[in-house]
Amino acid sequence: MDQFFHIRMLMSIIVSLSVATLLKGVAKLIEHPTKVRIYWVHLLWVAFVFLSLIDFWWWEIRLKGVKEWSFEVYLFIISYVVVYYITCSLLFPDDMKEYAGYKEYYYSRKNWIFSFLGLSFLFDVGDTFLKGVEYYQSLGTEYLIRIAIHVILCLVAIRTRNERFHAALVIFFILYNFFWIIRKYQVL
Secondary structure, eight states, rough: OOHHHHHHHHHHHHHHHHHHHHHHHHHHHHHHHTTTTTOHHHHHHHHHHHHHHHHHHGEEEEGGOOOOOOOOHHHHHHHHHHHHHHHEEEEEEEETTTTTTTTHHHHHHHHHHHHHHHHHHHHHHHHHHHHHHHHHTTTTTHHHHHHHHHHHHHHHHHHHHOHHHHHHHHHHHHHHHHHHHHHHHHOO
């Protein structure tokens, strides 16, 4: 348990930085609503990533069941959290001077955003197996189908600039993942 506590400390720092990046970005939009034009699709992706971070923190308590921690496992978990942090930083860059607003920024950085988002789903599979075969089996066949569909949709999002697709995609991701969380993770 001491090892898990030690590892969880660094995880919590990186998750906190990720959440702070999103909250600070939203607060800047509220403080200076006319400084940079907002884009509702971008804001929904911010909401999705926030939901994903909250969900991530909730399910990571199951790592306390890991019997042996190696440096490789530790590095894997920290890398997973870093992927979330980079995604958050991509959603709210430090400087928007080069862009007319978040719509232009979003489409100029969508390849990076969806590369890291897709990577987070792949990390999820490894993370799930770390928690044990029993835990993986408790998620059912829908789990791997869900991951595959999310990764494929991220790859499509990288390749297309179609605004309707991006709008529908974020709405789908939010709704599906919200209901997934309610069905699978209400109780630890």
